[in-house]
Amino acid sequence: MKMLKLILVAPLCFAASVVSGVTFGCKQACLELSNFDVSRSTGNTALSSLWSNFQAEVEPECRLVPRHNRDVAEILRVIRKFNCHFAVLGGGTSPFKGASNADAGITIDMQSLRDLDVVDGENAHVVVGAGNLWAHVYAALAPFNMSATGTRNSLTGVIGSILGGGILFFSEAHGWACDTVIEFELVLANSSVILANEHQNPEIFWALRGGGNNFGIVTRVSIEAFKNPPTWYTFQRFSPDHMDLVFNRLEAHTNSMPNDVCQIAVTFQWHVPTDQFVVSERMVAYELPELPEILWRKDSQGKLEPVSVLQTVSYQRSILAMAEKMDQMNPHGFFNLFGSLTVYNDSDLFTMLARVFMAEIEHIKTIEGLQVYIVYNPLTSKALSHMQKRGGNALGLESRDGPLTIININLHWSKQNDNDQMYVFMRNLIKGLRSTAVQKGLLHPYLFQNHAFEEENLFDGYGVVNVGRLRTLQKILDPDRVFQALQPGGFKLWADQVDDAQWDKSEL
Numbered sequence: 001m002k003m004l005k006l007i008l009v010a011p012l013c014f015a016a017s018v019v020s021g022v023t024f025g026c027k028q029a030c031l032e033l034s035n036f037d038v039s040r041s042t043g044n045t046a047l048s049s050l051w052s053n054f055q056a057e058v059e060p061e062c063r064l065v066p067r068h069n070r071d072v073a074e075i076l077r078v079i080r081k082f083n084c085h086f087a088v089l090g091g092g093t094s095p096f097k098g099a100s101n102a103d104a105g106i107t108i109d110m111q112s113l114r115d116l117d118v119v120d121g122e123n124a125h126v127v128v129g130a131g132n133l134w135a136h137v138y139a140a141l142a143p144f145n146m147s148a149t150g151t152r153n154s155l156t157g158v159i160g161s162i163l164g165g166g167i168l169f170f171s172e173a174h175g176w177a178c179d180t181v182i183e184f185e186l187v188l189a190n191s192s193v194i195l196a197n198e199h200q201n202p203e204i205f206w207a208l209r210g211g212g213n214n215f216g217i218v219t220r221v222s223i224e225a226f227k228n229p230p231t232w233y234t235f236q237r238f239s240p241d242h243m244d245l246v247f248n249r250l251e252a253h254t255n256s257m258p259n260d261v262c263q264i265a266v267t268f269q270w271h272v273p274t275d276q277f278v279v280s281e282r283m284v285a286y287e288l289p290e291l292p293e294i295l296w297r298k299d300s301q302g303k304l305e306p307v308s309v310l311q312t313v314s315y316q317r318s319i320l321a322m323a324e325k326m327d328q329m330n331p332h333g334f335f336n337l338f339g340s341l342t343v344y345n346d347s348d349l350f351t352m353l354a355r356v357f358m359a360e361i362e363h364i365k366t367i368e369g370l371q372v373y374i375v376y377n378p379l380t381s382k383a384l385s386h387m388q389k390r391g392g393n394a395l396g397l398e399s400r401d402g403p404l405t406i407i408n409i410n411l412h413w414s415k416q417n418d419n420d421q422m423y424v425f426m427r428n429l430i431k432g433l434r435s436t437a438v439q440k441g442l443l444h445p446y447l448f449q450n451h452a453f454e455e456e457n458l459f460d461g462y463g464v465v466n467v468g469r470l471r472t473l474q475k476i477l478d479p480d481r482v483f484q485a486l487q488p489g490g491f492k493l494w495a496d497q498v499d500d501a502q503w504d505k506s507e508l
């Protein structure tokens with residue numbers, strides 16, 4: 001594979017230069033497209049409303065609601081003609097400013113592309129239009145006692161989560177959302193509508209499974225469906241004094257997940273209402289799993305001492321009910337930041353990372369409307385093995401990388417005045433977590449796109465070979481850089497290092 005040398009001649013920030021230069025173009029483009037459903041409303045542009053204030057406070061020049069993939073192609077044609085920047089709105093739950101709502105540009109609101117066809121039988125699958133949220137997919141599959149691999153929140157858009165990866169309660173058995181895709185329909189930069197599957201445009205099919213919004217506008221996907229009876233969800237709370245015992249369990253489960261357990265995760269939270277740290281373990285299983293009433297700690301003489309569990313709750317629910325419950329934990333109307341890193345499975349490291357988190361929290365405890373927690377998500381060797389399905393995905397992870405743990409940081413607050421401080425907090429927290437993992441030699445370079453901090457060089461973590469392959473494809477499909485320059489929201493393949501000298505079309 002031929003790799004480009006990334007020599008930085010002159011830094012060039014596309015997003016900024018484009019935004020200031022094309023406002024006039026966007027007015028013209030909106031005028032030319034005025035036969036579409038056009039709305040100038042701010043904030044309330046999504047199906048419910050945009051989740052994060054960072055997105056909700058953005059005002060597009062116009063919002064367009066395509067009713068067919070042909071409409072998307074036509075909008076893209078006009079966008080190119082007038083060089084107007086844009087964003088594609090699905091669920092709108094990315095906290096990134098501009099990811100799904102274009103500041104003074106065109107927001108393409110997919111909400112009318114709502115087809116949803118369930119195909120039952122041996123190769124059960126569901127065909128999903130790009131305007132659907134996972135809530136719609138789960139609800140459509142429920143009468144068949146089936147589900148599909150989406151996300152743990154119901155209000156997330158289907159396409160955005162698939163393009164980034166997508167983790168669900170059932171990823172151990174079925175893989176990540178991107179690994180369950182059978183086919184994409186998408187509109188390319190030149191407005192051609194194509195299909196990508198294992199046999200037709202397989203390179204595009206590979207790239208879309210993890211490559212983000214760098215290749216086209218996806219208008220429809222087919223994804224696998226599976227039998228999914230009501231499931232047990234358990235919650236156990238422990239004192240943070242005993243987090244090492246909880247993390248020992250997590251390490252053991254990550255290395256060898258009990259057969260009947262679908263998923264396990266540990267949350268470490270600064271609980272604002274009670275002014276304390278809380279550590280909790282969640283399990284998902286079809287049969288009610290055995291839950292310990294006590295854990296055992298060895299004292300200095302090697303004698304076992306009992307440690308009690310503070311709280312145990314278990315309930316049987318449908319996936320939709322559970323995802324809606326998760327939504328309540330992440331309400332809209334706040335400023336949000338995400339962060340993520342990936343580490344090898346090691347309980348001492350998990351404890352050290354929790355201590356870094358505890359120390360950093362000291363700086364922000366008094367912030368108004370604060371909610372902050374980290375979630376340790378095992379990525380077992382079995383879950384990783386699904387990543388080879390249908391030619392594999394673009395994420396650059398293999399079974400032999402595992403088992404891994406993806407640590408996601410969730411942060412929200414109320415006041416715009418605190419934004420700068422919260423960015424500083426997030427940068428310091430990620431830096432502290434990362435350097436701790438590096439010291440132990442247990443940092444993995446992969447970053448989970450759906451939850452990564454917006455300042456990361458995300459694609460570096462996919463590995464040199466995969467980034468080269470993604471960039472080569474990007475140049476072939478989109479030589480004029482429509483999805484790099486005109487769609488600034490989200491992780492871009494050429495984020496930092498683009499300059500015109502390097503953009504040599506003769507490479508193609």
Ligand SMILES: *[C@@H]1O[C@H](CO)[C@@H](O)[C@H](O)[C@H]1NC(C)=O
Pocket residue numbers: 143144145229
């Ligand atoms: C779904 O499951 C319920 C309860 O187990 C059962 O009564 C119903 O017949 C099932 N429906 C289908 C379509 O399999």
Ligand SMILES: *[C@@H]1O[C@H](CO)[C@@H](O)[C@H](O)[C@H]1NC(C)=O
Pocket residue numbers: 251252255344345346402403
């Ligand atoms: C955690 O994973 C590593 C491989 O990365 C493995 O060597 C180790 O044994 C695992 N820990 C446990 C407790 O099994």
Ligand SMILES: *[C@@H]1O[C@H](CO)[C@@H](O)[C@H](O)[C@H]1NC(C)=O
Pocket residue numbers: 188190192476477478
């Ligand atoms: C659009 O781009 C694709 C991918 O580069 C190419 O195969 C196709 O021929 C182009 N279509 C038109 C109408 O130019």
